[in-house]
Amino acid sequence: AQTVTQSQPEMSVQEAETVTLSCTYDTSENNYYLFWYKQPPSRQMILVIRQEAYKQQNATENRFSVNFQKAAKSFSLKISDSQLGDTAMYFCAFIDSGGGADGLTFGKGTHLIIQP
Amino acid sequence: GAGVSQSPSNKVTEKGKDVELRCDPISGHTALYWYRQSLGQGLEFLIYFQGNSAPDKSGLPSDRFSAERTGGSVSTLTIQRTQQEDSAVYLCASSHSPGFPGANVLTFGAGSRLTVL
Numbered sequence: 514a515q516t517v518t519q520s521q522p523e524m525s526v527q528e529a530e531t532v533t534l535s536c537t538y539d540t541s542e543n544n545y546y547l548f549w550y551k552q553p554p555s556r557q558m559i560l561v562i563r564q565e566a567y568k569q570q571n572a573t574e575n576r577f578s579v580n581f582q583k584a585a586k587s588f589s590l591k592i593s594d595s596q597l598g599d600t601a602m603y604f605c606a607f608i609d610s611g612g613g614a615d616g617l618t619f620g621k622g623t624h625l626i627i628q629p
Numbered sequence: 630g631a632g633v634s635q636s637p638s639n640k641v642t643e644k645g646k647d648v649e650l651r652c653d654p655i656s657g658h659t660a661l662y663w664y665r666q667s668l669g670q671g672l673e674f675l676i677y678f679q680g681n682s683a684p685d686k687s688g689l690p691s692d693r694f695s696a697e698r699t700g701g702s703v704s705t706l707t708i709q710r711t712q713q714e715d716s717a718v719y720l721c722a723s724s725h726s727p728g729f730p731g732a733n734v735l736t737f738g739a740g741s742r743l744t745v746l
Contacts, residue, residue: 546733556718558737604671608733614677614685616662616722617735621671 515540515607519620526595527628533580534590534623536605542566544610547581547588548617553601561603564588566610592625600627631655633738635721641744642711650706650741654723661704662735663696666718675719678704679726711745718742 516539526532538547549561564572564581571579576596580589592599602624606617634653642648654661663675675688678698689696693711698704708715722735 548734550737556720556740556742558720558722560734560736563734608735610733614679616664616674616677617672618674619672 515542515609515615515618517605517607517618517620519603519605519623521623522621523624523626525626525628528595528597530595531591531593532595532625534592534603534605534625536588536590536620538586538588538605538607538618540586540607540609542609546608546610547579548606548608549577549579549590550604550606550619551599551601552604552622558604562590595627597627597629599625601625633721633723633736635719635738635741637741638739639742639744641746643746644713645710647707647709648711648743650708650719650743652704652706652721652723652738654702654704654721655736656702657725658723658736659701659726660724661698662722662724663704663706664720664722665690666720666740668717672720675706708743711743713745716743716745 518537545566547564551559551561562574562577576593578591602622604622605620608617636651661678664672666672676696680701681698693709696706718740720740722737724735
C-alpha cells in the first residue's frame, strides 16, 4: 500500500516570499504520478501541479514548481512570489500509473498562510 | 457538465436519520470516486466506480454506507441511521477511464458538508 507523508501541518510566510512544502511517499511501484492539490476555504480541490515519475525533469506551472527526487521518494512544492490568494490547505497525492480502483492516496495536508 | 457538481452543498441532520448525497461527474468521465474529509484530516478514500460498477466496497466505513451509480453518470452516496462521527465533508471526483489520456487526473466537486447533530 502506498503512503504519503506531509510533515508540516502549518506554515506561515510573508507575501512575496518563497515557500517550500515537503512531501514524502512510499511505494513499490515504478510508474506513478504525483500531484499537489490546493484546497481553499471554498473546499474546492484544485490541481496545482503534477509530475510523472518516469520524467526526470521537474514540473513547473508559473510560480509553482516541484523538486522530485525519485530515489529519495520526495516531492516538494515550491511557491515563488507568494500571494495572499495562495492561502489554503495543500495536499500531496499519489496515484499509480494504472489509475483506477485505488484512486489517489493523499497526505494529511499543510495549511499554508500567506501574511500581508 | 463543465465540472463535477455535488448536492447538497450543506446538510444538517439529526442523529439516526438517513441522508443521500449526490454527485454529477464531468460528462464523458467514466471513473468516479467518493472521499471523506473529516475536520483537520486528509482525504479518506471510500469507493470507486468504473461505469456503474464498484469492484471494491471495502473502503466504506460501515454497512450504514452505500453507494450506487446509474447510467454511468450520477452517483449517490447514502448514509443510513447517521451518527455524529459521520459529520464530515464528502468529496466526489471523476476522471477518464484508466488507460486513457488524463485518466490519472481527478477533478473534484466542491463537496457536501454533512453535520449530524
